Amino acid sequence: GAVVSQHPSRVICKSGTSVKIECRSLDFQATTMFWYRQFPKKSLMLMATSNEGSKATYEQGVEKDKFLINHASLTLSTLTVTSAHPEDSSFYICSARPGLAFDEQFFGPGTRLTVL
């Protein structure tokens, strides 16, 4: 149980294009989903928290107009990197929180974004 999928697993795009990443909880309904990014050999950095049907809460320093998050249902959240630039190249990972009582999160497999 507690499986989270992410698509695509890898994407290469040209500078200036937009990229959408999907995150799905496959066998549970996620009350909250999270988006992280991770640079090589660095720790996870939380970008934003999203709850179904409401606006995402972005961490300080994360541009909400650049990283658009939509949490359309209890099993689907999307992250769109708009007008991507090479500095946006990173490993983007979503996680989902199934329960109301505890904070455990289950991670998707991640999306490696390379912007040329």
Next chain:
Amino acid sequence: QKEVEQNSGPLSVPEGAIASLNCTYSDRGSQSFFWYRQYSGKSPELIMSIYSNGDKEDGRFTAQLNKASQYVSLLIRDSQPSDSATYLCAVGGGYNKLIFGAGTRLAVHP
């Protein structure tokens, strides 16, 4: 600023030994604690959660929590080369969020 501290390592242990990974946290009010394993190039995988003081065992893994000392640890018995990974300590940070440590890199050598 809520913080979670881990020794970055690498922690090198021989195969079959016990690996001991440690973590301290700053928020005395934290109620939930987790250990994630992350292989190079992969996403984190939840391996242990602990919510009350004491030990919690699951197979070769034992999580230990001491809220008074604000300390949580993970013991891996009979370490295997396949345990070589980065281990992330995470603490419930309120507002549904987890606060992650930077991780400890474990290397198990044959």
